[in-house]
Amino acid sequence: MSEAVRLFALQIALIAVVLVLHTYLGLHIIRRTLIFSDLVLDQLAAFGALVGVGLGIAYASPCSYLFAFAAVLIGAFLLAVIKPRNPAIPREAVIGILYAMALVLSLLWTDKLPGGNAYVEKTLSGYLLWVTWPLVRVTIFTYVVLIVFHYVLRHRFIALAERPGEIRHEHVWDFLFFTTQGIITVLIVPIAGVLLAYSFLMIPAAIATMFTKKWGLAVLLGWALGFLACLLGLASSYQWDLPYGPTLVLFMGLFFVGAIVLRAVLRARRTSAIERSQSCPTS
Amino acid sequence: MSDLVAMLGLPFLACILMGSILSYLGIHVLKREVIFIDIAVAQVAAVGALAAHLAFDVEDGSLLSYLFSLACVFAMAGFYSVVRHKVVEISIEAIIGISYAITAAGALFLIGIAPGHAHAEEMLAGSLLWVTWPQILVGLVVFAAVGFVLWLVRRPISAVSQDYAAAAAGGLNVAWWDFLFYALLGVVITVAVRLSGVVTVFALLIIPATTSALLATGWLSRLLLAWLTVVMASTTGLLFSYYLDFSMGPVIALCLGTLLAVVAVFARLRQKAVVRQA
Numbered sequence: 001m002s003e004a005v006r007l008f009a010l011q012i013a014l015i016a017v018v019l020v021l022h023t024y025l026g027l028h029i030i031r032r033t034l035i036f037s038d039l040v041l042d043q044l045a046a047f048g049a050l051v052g053v054g055l056g057i058a059y060a061s062p063c064s065y066l067f068a069f070a071a072v073l074i075g076a077f078l079l080a081v082i083k084p085r086n087p088a089i090p091r092e093a094v095i096g097i098l099y100a101m102a103l104v105l106s107l108l109w110t111d112k113l114p115g116g117n118a119y120v121e122k123t124l125s126g127y128l129l130w131v132t133w134p135l136v137r138v139t140i141f142t143y144v145v146l147i148v149f150h151y152v153l154r155h156r157f158i159a160l161a162e163r164p165g166e167i168r169h170e171h172v173w174d175f176l177f178f179t180t181q182g183i184i185t186v187l188i189v190p191i192a193g194v195l196l197a198y199s200f201l202m203i204p205a206a207i208a209t210m211f212t213k214k215w216g217l218a219v220l221l222g223w224a225l226g227f228l229a230c231l232l233g234l235a236s237s238y239q240w241d242l243p244y245g246p247t248l249v250l251f252m253g254l255f256f257v258g259a260i261v262l263r264a265v266l267r268a269r270r271t272s273a274i275e276r277s278q279s280c281p282t283s
Numbered sequence: 284m285s286d287l288v289a290m291l292g293l294p295f296l297a298c299i300l301m302g303s304i305l306s307y308l309g310i311h312v313l314k315r316e317v318i319f320i321d322i323a324v325a326q327v328a329a330v331g332a333l334a335a336h337l338a339f340d341v342e343d344g345s346l347l348s349y350l351f352s353l354a355c356v357f358a359m360a361g362f363y364s365v366v367r368h369k370v371v372e373i374s375i376e377a378i379i380g381i382s383y384a385i386t387a388a389g390a391l392f393l394i395g396i397a398p399g400h401a402h403a404e405e406m407l408a409g410s411l412l413w414v415t416w417p418q419i420l421v422g423l424v425v426f427a428a429v430g431f432v433l434w435l436v437r438r439p440i441s442a443v444s445q446d447y448a449a450a451a452a453g454g455l456n457v458a459w460w461d462f463l464f465y466a467l468l469g470v471v472i473t474v475a476v477r478l479s480g481v482v483t484v485f486a487l488l489i490i491p492a493t494t495s496a497l498l499a500t501g502w503l504s505r506l507l508l509a510w511l512t513v514v515m516a517s518t519t520g521l522l523f524s525y526y527l528d529f530s531m532g533p534v535i536a537l538c539l540g541t542l543l544a545v546v547a548v549f550a551r552l553r554q555k556a557v558v559r560q561a
Contacts, residue, residue: 249388264369
C-alpha cells in the first residue's frame, strides 16, 4: 500500500471515530444552547500552552499538553458552576464572557513574551506540523474510551438536556460533560485545527437536529451525513490540492445549507397542506 | 498630565463612542440570545475586505474595502433573518456559530490566495492606541446615524427582541425587523472592529449589558448603568495600560470583566440579604 493511500485510510478512520463522539456531544450543545462552550475550552487550552511557553516549556511538547489540559479543567469547572439565576442573563452570555476573558488573558500574557504575537497566531491556526502518528493512535484510543463512557452513562447526560434542574448533582454531571469536551479539544485541535474541530462538533449535530428529536437516530443521521461530507471534502482536497481543513469545513457547510433549504421547503409544504385541508374540509 | 491626555484622549473618546451604541445593542443581543453575533459579523466583514483586496488590490480601511465588508454583512443579516423565520428546529445562536466556522474557513481559503494580508493578532487585539481624528469622526457619524434609526424603530425592534413569537403573532413583519436589526448591528461592528479589534468590541457589546441586567430591569436604567460601566472600565483600563505598558483593548476588556465579577458578587449578597430579611 502506498504512503498516500495509507494516509488517506488513516484520515478516514480518524474522522469516522471522531465524528461519533462529536455528533453526540454536539447534539447536547445545540439542545442546551451552549454553542460556544467549545471556543472557551479551545482558547483556554491555547492560554495554558502559552503560559507554558512563558515558563520556558517548549510549545506542543508533552508538558505543554499538560498545561493546556490543566487550563481546560479550570474552564470545565467554571462552565459547570457559573449558572446565572437572573433570567435576563442567558447561560451563553457567561460562556461569551469566559471566552473573552480567556482570549484577553492570552493576548496580555503574550504582550510581554518575546515573539508573543507569533504564538497567538499559532494557537489560532492549529499546529498540524507537530502531529505524529502515535498522537493519532492515542487520540483514537481516548475517543473510544470516551464513547463507551458516554454510552454507559447516556441516561444521566441526556437528562441534563431534557430535564434541566431535575437531576441530582447537576454540577458534577455538567463538569464531566465539559471535561469530556475539554479532553477532545486538547487532543483534536492540534490535529484538525480549531475550525475543523468546531465544525465536527456543530455541523453534523445541527443537520440532524433539524430532522429528528430522537437521540440515537440523530447521532446516526449526523454521523452519516457528516462522514459523507468529509469524504467528499477529503477526496476533493487530494484531487485538486486544496487546503485540507477549510475544504472539509466548506463541504460540511454545503450540506448544512442544503439541510436548511430542505427543512424550509418541507415546512412550507406542510403549512400549505394544512391550509388546504382547512379550507376544503372533506365531506 | 498633558502627555497623558495627548496619549489617552483619542482612545478614551473612541471607547465612549463605541460603548454608547454597543451597550444599547448589547441589551438587545442578550434578550435575543445571539451572544456571538459580534465574532460572526467581524469574520464576515473580514471575508469582504479580503475579497476586495483580491479583486481590486485595495488596502484594508479604504472605501471599497468597507463597501465589500458591508455587502457581506448585509447578506449575512438577510440569511439570519430568513433562517430564523423559516427554520424553527434550531436556535439562531447555533446558526451563528456554524456560519462563523464556515466564513472563517472561507477566509482561510482567501488568505491562502493572498498571503500576508490578514494579521490575526492585530484583528483581535486592535490598535486603539493609534486611533486618529478622522477615524473618530467616521465613527461618530456612523454611530449617530445608526442610533437615530434605532430610535425611530425602537418599538418594533424591541418587540422582536423581547418575544419573537409574540411579535410575529401580533402581525409584525419579524423577518424584516430582524434583518434591519442585524444590518444596523453589522454596520456598527464593522466600523468598531477597525477602531479597536474584535475582543474590545465583543466585551463592550456583552459585558456592560450583562452588568446592567444584574442591577436593573427597565430599558433606560439598564442603559444608564451600562454607560456608567463603560466609562469606569475605559478610564481604569486606559490608565492601567498607560502605566503598565499593556495593549489598550485587552486591558479595557479585562476591566469590564472584573467590574462585572464585582457587581455579580454584590448582586448575590444583596439578594441573600433580601431573602434573609423576608
